[in-house]
Amino acid sequence: MHAQLDWYDLTDEERKIRDLAIDVARSEIAPRADEHDREGTFVRESIDALGKSGLLGVFVPKEYGGMGGSPLAATLAIEAVSAACGSTGMSFMFHCNLIHVVDGAGPDSLKEKYFPQFAAGKLGAFAINEQRRLFRERFDTVAEEDGDDYIINGEKPFVTSAGEADVYIVQVQLSDVPSPIPVMGQRYILVEGAYPGVGAFVYDPMGLRGASNGGITLKDVRVPKENAVGDEPDPMVRSVATKGNSVFSPHLIALGCAGAALDEAISHARKSGSEWMSHTLAPLSDQLNAARAYTYYVARLMEGPVSQRLNHAHNEIQRLGGEVGPTVCDRAMEIVGGGSFMRTSPIQRYYRDARGSCYPAFSMEHRRANVADGLYGRAAYDEQPPSMPWDPHADYNFWLLWARGSMHLPEEAKQRMSREAFEDFARSRGSEEMTVELCAEYMTSAGRPPAGVGGPPGGPPGGPPGGPPAGVGSGGSPQPG
Numbered sequence: 001m002h003a004q005l006d007w008y009d010l011t012d013e014e015r016k017i018r019d020l021a022i023d024v025a026r027s028e029i030a031p032r033a034d035e036h037d038r039e040g041t042f043v044r045e046s047i048d049a050l051g052k053s054g055l056l057g058v059f060v061p062k063e064y065g066g067m068g069g070s071p072l073a074a075t076l077a078i079e080a081v082s083a084a085c086g087s088t089g090m091s092f093m094f095h096c097n098l099i100h101v102v103d104g105a106g107p108d109s110l111k112e113k114y115f116p117q118f119a120a121g122k123l124g125a126f127a128i129n130e131q132r133r134l135f136r137e138r139f140d141t142v143a144e145e146d147g148d149d150y151i152i153n154g155e156k157p158f159v160t161s162a163g164e165a166d167v168y169i170v171q172v173q174l175s176d177v178p179s180p181i182p183v184m185g186q187r188y189i190l191v192e193g194a195y196p197g198v199g200a201f202v203y204d205p206m207g208l209r210g211a212s213n214g215g216i217t218l219k220d221v222r223v224p225k226e227n228a229v230g231d232e233p234d235p236m237v238r239s240v241a242t243k244g245n246s247v248f249s250p251h252l253i254a255l256g257c258a259g260a261a262l263d264e265a266i267s268h269a270r271k272s273g274s275e276w277m278s279h280t281l282a283p284l285s286d287q288l289n290a291a292r293a294y295t296y297y298v299a300r301l302m303e304g305p306v307s308q309r310l311n312h313a314h315n316e317i318q319r320l321g322g323e324v325g326p327t328v329c330d331r332a333m334e335i336v337g338g339g340s341f342m343r344t345s346p347i348q349r350y351y352r353d354a355r356g357s358c359y360p361a362f363s364m365e366h367r368r369a370n371v372a373d374g375l376y377g378r379a380a381y382d383e384q385p386p387s388m389p390w391d392p393h394a395d396y397n398f399w400l401l402w403a404r405g406s407m408h409l410p411e412e413a414k415q416r417m418s419r420e421a422f423e424d425f426a427r428s429r430g431s432e433e434m435t436v437e438l439c440a441e442y443m444t445s446a447g448r449p450p451a452g453v454g455g456p457p458g459g460p461p462g463g464p465p466g467g468p469p470a471g472v473g474s475g476g477s478p479q480p481g
């Protein structure tokens with residue numbers, strides 16, 4: 001097992017969790033990794049071992065029966081598991097990410113319902129992507145209201161732990177939310193794998209072969225409305241902000257695999273004694289540790305509130321890890337030589353699994369775009385100082401949904417989605433400050449005033465006062481992923 005970076009300020013509890021993860025990974029997970037990779041079978045025993053040791057509850061707060069580990073403790077656990085088996089690491093990471101989103105976005109009733117189950121060994125997964133521009137286009141998976149339930153229909157073509165997870169966080173389009181901004185009419189809803197109408201299929205991928213990479217189908221699935229994620233007044237923005245303010249990302253799997261590959265290369269180079277190998281090893285080690293250090297810093301930032309800095313760092317580590325991880329594995333294979341290409345060497349599995357981690361959440365091109373959006377968004381944000389007090393959460397919404405997407409907006413839309421337009425809307429409601437509620441109302445209804453109430457000045461000609469910008473709708477909205 002590779003020597004993980006001993007981050008300079010690990011607490012005793014974090015060290016204990018990391019050591020437990022290394023121990024479980026070494027004794028229970030690593031011995032099975034090759035077989036699952038070869039056979040393409042789900043890493044069920046490894047997930048069970050994580051459940052038995054309590055590690056599936058590493059990020060579940062203690063009050064719900066979990067370990068209550070810090071973001072950094074969970075990060076180190078995911079990295080250690082990924083070094084032993086990328087497939088188990090990927091399923092584990094999405095599980096922790098689901099817990100993080102519900103923990104940050106609420107509501108408490110969902111934590112009470114599901115967190116004790118996750119701490120006891122149930123597995124969570126993400127069913128988000130459907131080959132649409134995430135957060136920019138309408139989704140085909142639709143939830144319709146039926147009394148106290150939603151009826152969900154659709155298909156998610158890419159899901160890690162497909163058919164194996166107990167609970168999926170599913171991104172749906174609500175049929176009754178009139179917002180012209182697709183993401184504001186969407187919700188994350190927790191769907192249990194055992195609900196009638198939930199089906200699954202599995203692919204035969206080149207890497208992460210034990211992670212049951214497949215898809216899920218949803219046919220007339222009845223889900224209680226209480227399973228919708230996110231506190232009012234802006235459940236989706238809370239969910240998206242929580243997800244995008246996190247260290248949990250597929251790049252952790254790439255870093256784990258790279259650490260394991262580097263260890264193989266180090267032991268080979270030591271035996272061989274060739275000088276050129278040390279020249280190759282050095283930049284692999286320092287790049288990997290630089291990516292780890294940035295990752296651990298992001299984990300520490302997560303202990304504070306959502307912020308522009310954290311969201312930007314989240315996007316940067318995702319891209320950086322996606323680049324460094326496979327590169328380290330690739331160069332480590334060169335050091336080991338032709339033997340590394342054979343099934344008898346674990347290093348080719350590390351390479352394939354690290355490469356596989358470059359798709360989930362966002363492909364590499366989208367990771368680059370996310371970083372660039374953050375760079376442009378900073379300037380767009382600075383150009384529009386507020387003229388009234390803004391609640392910090394409302395201000396983050398403005399930055400995330402408007403400033404960060406400013407590059408994608410047509411000129412006319414930029415004018416209408418300006419800070420000034422938000423503030424005009426608040427004033428039309430008789431407020432001299434921008435609250436979360438007003439911000440959410442402006443975004444979900446595009447600022448349409450209720451019947452009989454006059455709208456703010458500056459609304460688009462021919463449209464509702466203060467209404468949505470032209471060009472914002474399916475495919476045109478600026479939301480970052």
Ligand SMILES: Cc1cc2nc3c(=O)[nH]c(=O)nc-3n(C[C@H](O)[C@H](O)[C@H](O)COP(=O)(O)OP(=O)(O)OC[C@H]3O[C@@H](n4cnc5c(N)ncnc54)[C@H](O)[C@@H]3O)c2cc1C
Pocket residue numbers: 094125126127128129130131132158159160161205208213356357359360361362363364365366
């Ligand atoms: C192993 C694996 C596990 C996964 N697990 C999950 C999961 O658990 N949950 C989940 O929801 N999803 C999951 N996914 C799906 C993943 O999120 C998507 O594959 C990813 O977001 C890319 O989407 P896509 O495959 O539809 O590619 P597309 O969006 O069709 O993109 C194809 C290529 O074109 C590039 N591209 C697209 N648009 C542009 C543009 N405007 N400019 C430049 N380049 C562009 C992309 O970067 C990509 O390289 C998984 C995927 C894989 C491979």
